[in-house]
Structure formats: structure tokens, C-alpha cells
Amino acid sequence: MELSENVSQKHIALDNNISTQTVMRAAEGLFVYNKTNFHYLPQNIAFDDFKSGKFATSGMSMILIDSVNHRILDVMKDRGAGQLRAYFNQYSPAARAAVKTITVDLFTPYRAMIKDLFPNANIVADRFHVVTQAYRELNKVRISVMKQFGSDSKEYRQLKRFWKLLMKHENALDYMTSKNRINFKHAYLTDKEVIDRLLALSDELRDAYAFYQVIL
Structure with missing residues (x-):
């Protein structure tokens, strides 16, 4: 909200x-x-x-x-x-x-x-407002990390493409189905594997994501 x-x-x-x-x-x-x-x-x-x-x-x-x-x-x-x-x-x-x-x-x-x-x-x-604030902060960190890599980088495109996965509850991620991920050189990855690769790009992003998941 x-x-x-x-x-x-x-x-x-x-x-x-x-x-x-x-x-x-x-x-x-x-x-x-x-x-x-x-x-x-x-x-x-x-x-x-x-x-x-x-x-x-x-x-x-x-x-x-x-x-x-x-x-x-x-x-x-x-x-x-x-x-x-x-x-x-x-x-x-x-x-x-x-x-x-x-x-x-x-x-x-x-x-x-x-x-x-x-x-x-x-x-x-109010839990609703707490979750909203955590959502905002995670998205802010994601955008900051994107800018650090630059708009021409593959990391930028990965973070831009899969932002919705970052915002999902980790229990809602698909841990089983591998899909062709064009932004990861067509590697076949599950949702969880995509998240792991995104979080490996930045310690700050990893920390913000962990906090967001706790709040959810």
C-alpha cells in the first residue's frame, strides 16, 4: 500500500x-x-x-x-x-x-x-506498513546495485529483468522447474537459482533481501 x-x-x-x-x-x-x-x-x-x-x-x-x-x-x-x-x-x-x-x-x-x-x-x-517499508528498501537497494554496474552490464539487465522474483516470499519460489534464462546466457535455472545468482552480486542486496524475507 x-x-x-x-x-x-x-x-x-x-x-x-x-x-x-x-x-x-x-x-x-x-x-x-x-x-x-x-x-x-x-x-x-x-x-x-x-x-x-x-x-x-x-x-x-x-x-x-x-x-x-x-x-x-x-x-x-x-x-x-x-x-x-x-x-x-x-x-x-x-x-x-x-x-x-x-x-x-x-x-x-x-x-x-x-x-x-x-x-x-x-x-x-501495523504489519502492512512494515512490509511496505521493507519492500521499498529492498527495491531501493536493487536499483542502487543496478546503477553501480551500469546500464550496459549483464548484471544490470539481470536485476531489472527479475525484480519480481526478489519481491516474492521465498516459499513462493519455484525450486523445481528449470527455465531457459536469456539474461544468464540461456542457462536453465530454477527461480531459487536465479535469486542465488542475483544475491551473489552484492552483499548489501543479500542483507536487504534477508531482512525483507524475515518481515514477510
């Missing part, structure tokens, strides 16, 4: 087995009709931003969810750190103190706010 694009909205929809249109309707409906109980919060909550278009001035809003039953608790019209702090300050100290875990993305201002307003809450990194 790019994080700044429409991905968070899709993630909410997929995670709750609903359509993105349903997310939008729920957001608009909650904002207009929902009367929030500022004296209660579940022990485990999550909040995530989503692209809301004209619904918000910035085009991005924030949804508050009970992370146990996935029930939508509220929708915050703006995701800015100041606006979120003002919103959560409306909850009573007892309600905020009752929260034990908050699942959130990697956006740093959220973490500072959580520490200040939710004294008993542990922050749980």
Missing part, C-alpha cells in the same frame, strides 16, 4: 472484507451522524489514514478502529498531528488510560502523540 496514495483505504477495505466504496460511505456517515462517546475507548485500538478526496481539505482522513472486532469507532476528518492531538484530547483521561495497545503505521508524529496521551498503551507497528 504507496502509503501516501490510495493504499490505506484499500487496506482497510481488504482487512474488513468490504469495498473501498463502503469505507468511504462509512467515513462520511460516521462524520455526519456519529456521536462519539468521549468517556470510553476499547483496550485495543488502531488508526490508519486513507484517501478521502473532498471529504477532507487535505484529501486524507483518519479512521479509528477497535482492533479486536474491527468495528469502526470514529472518523477523524484530518490526519494532521495537531488535529489528531486535539481530537484525542477530547477523550477523558480515564478513557485514554484504559487503552493497552495502539496499532499504527510508521509515521513518527503519531508515536509522539501516543506517548503523551495514552500513558498505558504499547505501540504495535
Whole structure:
């Protein structure tokens, strides 16, 4: 999910087995009709931003969810750190103190706010965002290694051709079927053998790949 694009909205929809249109309707409906109980919060909550278009001035809003039953608790019209702090300050100290875990993305201002307003809450990194960040970093390393070899090199072409294999979970690779790989001088290689040859090109790439696989 790019994080700044429409991905968070899709993630909410997929995670709750609903359509993105349903997310939008729920957001608009909650904002207009929902009367929030500022004296209660579940022990485990999550909040995530989503692209809301004209619904918000910035085009991005924030949804508050009970992370146990996935029930939508509220929708915050703006995701800015100041606006979120003002919103959560409306909850009573007892309600905020009752929260034990908050699942959130990697956006740093959220973490500072959580520490200040939710004294008993542990922050749980949203796995979706963690995987996305690891994906980005692996791809960034791959491109960097490509540039080190130069666009006329066989290594450059190999890394460009087989980038999708690098992004797969290693359990999803074909370990059995050998195919004619034009970028490896027509050698017959399995997916795993292609990966091994790509990782042999760079220690940095090998390390980034290993970390990515752990995150997956």
C-alpha cells in the first residue's frame, strides 16, 4: 500500500472484507451522524489514514478502529498531528488510560502523540506498513546495485529483468522447474537459482533481501 496514495483505504477495505466504496460511505456517515462517546475507548485500538478526496481539505482522513472486532469507532476528518492531538484530547483521561495497545503505521508524529496521551498503551507497528517499508528498501537497494554496474552490464539487465522474483516470499519460489534464462546466457535455472545468482552480486542486496524475507 504507496502509503501516501490510495493504499490505506484499500487496506482497510481488504482487512474488513468490504469495498473501498463502503469505507468511504462509512467515513462520511460516521462524520455526519456519529456521536462519539468521549468517556470510553476499547483496550485495543488502531488508526490508519486513507484517501478521502473532498471529504477532507487535505484529501486524507483518519479512521479509528477497535482492533479486536474491527468495528469502526470514529472518523477523524484530518490526519494532521495537531488535529489528531486535539481530537484525542477530547477523550477523558480515564478513557485514554484504559487503552493497552495502539496499532499504527510508521509515521513518527503519531508515536509522539501516543506517548503523551495514552500513558498505558504499547505501540504495535501495523504489519502492512512494515512490509511496505521493507519492500521499498529492498527495491531501493536493487536499483542502487543496478546503477553501480551500469546500464550496459549483464548484471544490470539481470536485476531489472527479475525484480519480481526478489519481491516474492521465498516459499513462493519455484525450486523445481528449470527455465531457459536469456539474461544468464540461456542457462536453465530454477527461480531459487536465479535469486542465488542475483544475491551473489552484492552483499548489501543479500542483507536487504534477508531482512525483507524475515518481515514477510
